[in-house]
Amino acid sequence: MIFPAGNFKFYIASKPVDFRKGMDGLAAIAMNEFELDPFSGAIFIFRSKRSDRLKMVVWDGTGLILVYKRIEGMEFEWPRIADGVISINKSQFEALFEGLDWKRVTARRISRPGLV
Numbered sequence: 001m002i003f004p005a006g007n008f009k010f011y012i013a014s015k016p017v018d019f020r021k022g023m024d025g026l027a028a029i030a031m032n033e034f035e036l037d038p039f040s041g042a043i044f045i046f047r048s049k050r051s052d053r054l055k056m057v058v059w060d061g062t063g064l065i066l067v068y069k070r071i072e073g074m075e076f077e078w079p080r081i082a083d084g085v086i087s088i089n090k091s092q093f094e095a096l097f098e099g100l101d102w103k104r105v106t107a108r109r110i111s112r113p114g115l116v
Helices: 023-032 090-097
Strands: 010-013 043-047 053-059 064-070 085-088
Touching (some): 010 023, 010 090, 023 043, 023 064, 043 090
Antiparallel strands (some): 053 064
């Protein structure tokens, strides 16, 4: 996959959605259930009941884009099923999309250098 460049916000819907929905239906979920703007340029990630599939919706300024991925021979690492949405960073998104445990990806703590 060509990973998105730029400063995107990433949101995961933690509850599975009906995978018969297309981009308009998923955008409606983002707007009505999560009270987020699907036309803000953020990337909304949805899971199916089967843990091996995801759909993403993003507005690129000219139209909605829908990405569908089925991972072969394994399952995606998802948050616990609950109502609501979870915000993740770009590194966590990249790990999720590759089928890795995105929850183990954290920002490196860099301490401020001292004067010598």
